[in-house]
Amino acid sequence: MPGMLNIRTSAKAIIVRDGCILLTRNADHEGDWYICPGGGQHHGESLEQAVMREVFEETGCRVRVGKLLCVRDYIGANHEFADSSSHQHQVEFYFECELVEVPAELKVGHERDEMQTGVEWVALDRLEKLRIYPRALAMARFEPAKTYLGDIN
Numbered sequence: 001m002p003g004m005l006n007i008r009t010s011a012k013a014i015i016v017r018d019g020c021i022l023l024t025r026n027a028d029h030e031g032d033w034y035i036c037p038g039g040g041q042h043h044g045e046s047l048e049q050a051v052m053r054e055v056f057e058e059t060g061c062r063v064r065v066g067k068l069l070c071v072r073d074y075i076g077a078n079h080e081f082a083d084s085s086s087h088q089h090q091v092e093f094y095f096e097c098e099l100v101e102v103p104a105e106l107k108v109g110h111e112r113d114e115m116q117t118g119v120e121w122v123a124l125d126r127l128e129k130l131r132i133y134p135r136a137l138a139m140a141r142f143e144p145a146k147t148y149l150g151d152i153n
Contacts, residue, residue: 008090011051012038013063013097014142016124021142022099022106023132024058025118033131034122036094036142037061047093059119061103066096070144072134073151094137094144 013036015022023034037058041050048065055063076088106119122130124141132138136152 006089008088009041009047009050010039010090010092011041011047011054012036012092012094013051013055013065014069014094015055015061015063015097015099016142017099017121019125020121020123021127022059022061023120023122024116025120026115027117028115031131032117033133034120035133037119038092048095051093051095051097055097058116059106061106062100063097064100066098068093068147069096069142070094070137070147070149072137072149074134074153075151078151078153092134094142 013022015037022037024037026033026035037055038051039054039058041047042053045053051065052063055061072092072094074088074090074092106121127138127141130138134149134152136149137144
């Protein structure tokens with residue numbers, strides 16, 4: 001249909017170790033915000049391949065992909081950034097992952113996202129104090145009670 005917008009699929013990693021989660025730090029006009037590493041799936045690429053590639057691009061870390069933990073819809077028109085992202089509709093697949101090698105020092109990978117400023121291990125008990133997305137998943141300490149989370153921010 002003419003004028004239809006695409007739905008983007010995205011693969012994200014939930015990497016928890018020693019009471020901390022690995023997140024990418026990003027910045028905009030309101031300050032710092034955090035998300036799980038990962039990103040858009042390429043044509044011909046499995047979700048598992050996408051999450052491995054994206055984590056490496058954003059963090060420089062290699063991961064082993066485990067089970068699918070949850071799926072989130074993000075329909076931009078329904079959330080706080082509707083003015084600028086009403087055209088966005090993304091389906092995100094969150095996988096439990098573990099680092100294959102633990103780097104001595106975390107640094108931004110070779111293909112960071114436009115707003116990405118860093119990579120951090122964040123204590124799970126600090127999540128409530130941060131601007132983090134999706135907020136609902138963060139408040140569940142990245143242990144979702146159900147697999148399909150719906151359209152959440």
